Amino acid sequence: xxxxxxxxxxxxxxTGQSMTLQCAQDMNHEYMSWYRQDPGMGLRLIxxxxxxxxxxxxxxxxxxxxSRSTTEDFPLRLLSAAxxxxxxxxxxxxxxxxxxxxAFFGQGTRLTVx
Amino acid sequence: xQTVTQSQPEMSVQEAETVTLSCTYDTxxxxxxxxxxxxxxxxxMILVIRQEAYKQQNATENRFSVNFQKxxxxxxxxxxxxxxxxxxxxxxxxxxxxxxxxxxxxGKGTHLIIQP
Numbered sequence: 001x002x003x004x005x006x007x008x009x010x011x012x013x014x015t016g017q018s019m020t021l022q023c024a025q026d027m028n029h030e031y032m033s034w035y036r037q038d039p040g041m042g043l044r045l046i047x048x049x050x051x052x053x054x055x056x057x058x059x060x061x062x063x064x065x066x067s068r069s070t071t072e073d074f075p076l077r078l079l080s081a082a083x084x085x086x087x088x089x090x091x092x093x094x095x096x097x098x099x100x101x102x103a104f105f106g107q108g109t110r111l112t113v114x
Numbered sequence: 115x116q117t118v119t120q121s122q123p124e125m126s127v128q129e130a131e132t133v134t135l136s137c138t139y140d141t142x143x144x145x146x147x148x149x150x151x152x153x154x155x156x157x158x159m160i161l162v163i164r165q166e167a168y169k170q171q172n173a174t175e176n177r178f179s180v181n182f183q184k185x186x187x188x189x190x191x192x193x194x195x196x197x198x199x200x201x202x203x204x205x206x207x208x209x210x211x212x213x214x215x216x217x218x219x220x221g222k223g224t225h226l227i228i229q230p
Contacts, residue, residue, distance in 0.1 A: 033217050042118070042205055042220030043159075058217055090159060092218075102149075103209075103218060105159035 002026050006091050006106030013081040013113045021076040021109050023091030029104075030096035032074040036060065036087040037108075043090060049074055050096050081113045116141040118208050120221035127196050128229045134181075135191045135224045137206030146210050148182065148189045149218070153203040162204070165189065193226075201228045 007022045030051050035043035045058030049068040065077040091106040117140045127133035150162040165173045165182050177194045206221040
């Protein structure tokens with residue numbers, strides 16, 4: 001019963017470094033997404049995917065890239081980290097197009113950019 | 115664009131009492147879902163309750179129930195017999211079910227404190 005697995009749980013980066021946040025799900029969900037959570041804000045959508053090979057931008061996509069080569073994996077790449085990207089990142093997955101719309105979340109990654 | 119507003123940044127309740135968390139939203143769509151998520155200090159996002167907009171009956175899950183007023187665009191969460199384990203951030207969220215590609219729109223959250 002792994003659900004949605006995110007790695008790492010914590011990360012400190014220096015400004016300008018790049019890294020990839022990993023997300024994997026084992027529920028055969030078509031829809032996967034990345035959110036960021038900042039203090040005093042709700043979660044905001046960064047990027048999403050409705051299936052392998054299909055991705056699109058959410059509300060706050062700048063500075064992030066995604067790809068979806070398999071149904072299971074949806075990595076989030078920070079190309080050149082900035083202090084403004086200090087946040088908690090959540091990956092989520094759900095069925096697509098079904099009436100059951102519950103999103104399952106990973107445990108989050110706390111990222112600090114110094 | 116959709117918006118979700120939680121007007122109570124923090125609420126406090128005595129253990130075993132009842133508390134209601136408020137949520138209002140705005141959407142031009144007629145078919146959507148509404149959710150309440152709980153986020154304890156562990157950071158895990160836990161689904162508390164879900165409401166389909168086309169259903170008139172209010173959803174209930176054990177001690178958790180909602181008051182869904184579609185015309186008023188209001189979706190409040192009532193927690194009965196509050197327990198210490200209910201202490202957490204609570205987020206109201208909306209999902210347009212016409213495609214869902216826009217993902218969930220979240221409110222800013224309400225920090226619920228349970229006084230022993």
